[in-house]
Amino acid sequence: MLGPVPRLPLLQETIRNLYFHVCMWFAMMILFTISVVHAVRYLRTLQPKFDRSSRLYAGTGILFGLLGYGTGAIWASFTWADPNIPLIDSFSTIARDPKLIGAAVALLVYAAYMVLRDSINDIDKRARISAVYNIFAFVLLFPAIWILPRILPSLHPGNEGNPALDVKNDISSSMRIVFYPAVLGWTLLGVWITQLKIRLQKLEDKKFES
Amino acid sequence: MGKIFSLIKKDFLLELRQQYSFYGLLLYGASTLFLLFMALESPEANVWNGLFWITQLFICINAVAKAFLQESKGRMLYYYTLNHPTSFILAKLLYNGILMMVMSAISLFFFLLLMGNPIDKMGAFIGMVFLGGFSLSLVFGFLAAIAARAQQNAAVMAILGFPVIIPQVILLMRLSSTAFSPLLNIPTPTILLLLALDALVILLAVILFPFLWKD
Numbered sequence: 001m002l003g004p005v006p007r008l009p010l011l012q013e014t015i016r017n018l019y020f021h022v023c024m025w026f027a028m029m030i031l032f033t034i035s036v037v038h039a040v041r042y043l044r045t046l047q048p049k050f051d052r053s054s055r056l057y058a059g060t061g062i063l064f065g066l067l068g069y070g071t072g073a074i075w076a077s078f079t080w081a082d083p084n085i086p087l088i089d090s091f092s093t094i095a096r097d098p099k100l101i102g103a104a105v106a107l108l109v110y111a112a113y114m115v116l117r118d119s120i121n122d123i124d125k126r127a128r129i130s131a132v133y134n135i136f137a138f139v140l141l142f143p144a145i146w147i148l149p150r151i152l153p154s155l156h157p158g159n160e161g162n163p164a165l166d167v168k169n170d171i172s173s174s175m176r177i178v179f180y181p182a183v184l185g186w187t188l189l190g191v192w193i194t195q196l197k198i199r200l201q202k203l204e205d206k207k208f209e210s
Numbered sequence: 211m212g213k214i215f216s217l218i219k220k221d222f223l224l225e226l227r228q229q230y231s232f233y234g235l236l237l238y239g240a241s242t243l244f245l246l247f248m249a250l251e252s253p254e255a256n257v258w259n260g261l262f263w264i265t266q267l268f269i270c271i272n273a274v275a276k277a278f279l280q281e282s283k284g285r286m287l288y289y290y291t292l293n294h295p296t297s298f299i300l301a302k303l304l305y306n307g308i309l310m311m312v313m314s315a316i317s318l319f320f321f322l323l324l325m326g327n328p329i330d331k332m333g334a335f336i337g338m339v340f341l342g343g344f345s346l347s348l349v350f351g352f353l354a355a356i357a358a359r360a361q362q363n364a365a366v367m368a369i370l371g372f373p374v375i376i377p378q379v380i381l382l383m384r385l386s387s388t389a390f391s392p393l394l395n396i397p398t399p400t401i402l403l404l405l406a407l408d409a410l411v412i413l414l415a416v417i418l419f420p421f422l423w424k425d
Contacts (some may be wrong), residue, residue, distance in 0.1 A: 043421050101376070108373035115369055120360050129360050132418045133370060136352065139414055143377045143407060 017075045018175065019182045024068035025103070027186040029145075031061035031194070032110070036138045039131035051127035052201055053194075054134060055117065058110050060194045064186070065107045072100070102145040109137045213293060217301030218308075221277075225309075231276060239269050239317045247324040255328040255390040262321055263383055266339075266346060267375070269313050271368055274306050274350040278358035290423065299355065299419040303412065306351040307344045314343030334396050335389040341401070342382045345408050349375050352415045359422050378407060 038054035041047075116133055120126040225232055242265055253261065281289075289298055318339050322329075329335050350371050357367040381404055388394040 101380070105373050105376050112370050112373055116356075116360060116366065119362055119366060125359070128421055129356055132421055133356055136356075136414050136418060137370075137374050139410065140349070140374050140377070140407075143403075147403065148377055148380060 015175075017071060019178055021068055021071040021075060023179070023182045023186040024064050024071060026183045027190045028061050028064040028068055028106070030187050031057050031064060031190050032106070032138065032141075034191075035061060036134055039134040042127060042131045043135075046124075046128075048123075048127065048205075049202075051131065052205075053198055054131060056194050056197045056201065058113060058134070059197070060190045062107060062110050062114075063193075064190055065103065065110075069103060069107070072103075098148050102148055106141055106145060109141060113137065213297045214301045214304070217293070217298065218305045221301070221305040231280075235269070235273055235313060236316065238272055239265070239313065240320065242268065243317065243320050243324055250325075252326040256387065258321075258325060258328050259383060259387050259390065261325070262318075263342070263379055263386070265317060265321075266314060266343060267379065269317060270310055270343070270346040270350050271364055271371065273310055273313055274347055274354050275357070275364035275367055277302055277306050277351060278354045279364070281358070295420040295423045296416050298423070299352075299415050300412075302355070303348055303351045303415060306347040310343040310347035311340050314339045328390055330392045331389045331396070335386060338382070338386045338389065341404060342386070345378055345382070345404055345411075346375065348408055348411045348415075349378065352411065352419075355415075355419065355422055378404065381407075 035054045035057035038050045038057060042050035042054060113130060113134055117126055117130045120129060246261055246265070250257070250261075315336075318336070350367065353367050353371045353374070356370065357364070360366065381400055385397065385400045385404070388396050
């Protein structure tokens with residue numbers, strides 16, 4: 001956390017946000033991927049336990065997405081925005097950045113997934129239809145997150161014109177020592193939270209059945 | 211293959227016999243445009259472009275929504291006994307694509323009539339309009355199937371669809387903005403990317419529709 005960091009122009013000490021912000025996005029993508037894998041497994045086996053996991057992993061993914069957005073916004077208020085103007089006023093210019101568009105789309109998709117789930121009463125139908133939407137939306141999410149930022153101009157670190165947060169070249173080895181375990185740690189924290197929720201849900205389902 | 215054609219033919223026949231829905235769609239497009247005509251006079255090229263695609267998006271939702279929502283439960287059961295789900299969904303998507311291409315052409319005509327003509331490369335823009343209309347109708351066609359199975363209306367379709375369609379609309383707007391300026395070239399990679407996305411949507415629809423279809 002407090003170890004030495006490279007002095008990149010513009011980023012300076014804010015580069016430490018890498019340990020939180022970037023890892024949270026990693027965790028979000030991994031959790032959404034786990035959710036989709038469970039959706040596929042549900043469609044193959046039609047066992048309700050996969051549907052339960054799919055839904056709860058998506059929920060934790062949304063939580064990490066919001067945290068990633070929050071840490072990004074705090075960071076942007078020091079680097080992109082004029083610190084003399086409140087962040088609210090400069091938000092509309094910042095949110096135009098393609099990486100933020102991709103992130104917002106991901107969160108909207110999973111919010112829509114939750115709305116769709118809750119709008120269906122029949123349990124089997126709910127599981128099947130929301131699994132189908134989960135897979136469909138996830139596959140179409142790839143272009144938003146990985147292709148769009150490459151073809152649109154961006155202020156976000158990782159592009160030309162701004163210090164690139166290329167993991168190989170721009171962050172020092174002392175940062176990598178923290179970064180990789182941090183990705184793992186945040187992801188496992190997400191998995192642990194979801195496991196607790198899954199167990200709780202299992203108990204509630206049992207209570208409901210008996 | 212023959213089955214797909216007969217299903218598309220059936221949809222055309224239905225459209226011809228129940229013409230009110232097509233006219234309703236035309237009226238929807240026309241009144242939206244008239245509202246824009248009242249709100250702005252001769253907008254700039256980028257505003258024109260943005261408004262055009264947003265209008266296409268709303269026309270598409272209305273055009274495609276009824277493809278599945280109009281089918282009653284009994285009739286779906288009847289199709290189920292007759293067809294393979296793949297040919298059913300392909301027929302629906304193709305029919306929606308053709309319908310949306312017709313609607314796009316009509317709304318482009320009215321846009322040019324009412325909002326002025328800032329377009330430099332007309333031929334290319336018409337091509338993009340067809341490609342865009344087709345791409346939008348594919349995504350919304352599959353979402354209409356989801357919304358219909360969830361027994362929901364077109365509003366749910368819009369909630370499900372807007373986040374998913376954003377990347378495609380951004381690509382389309384960037385692509386079509388090159389048709390407004392004589393200095394810019396049409397980027398071929400973007401067109402290929404859109405075609406690849408269309409292929410992806412069709413593939414996903416074919417894989418996933420069988421799960422939606424059975425009850």
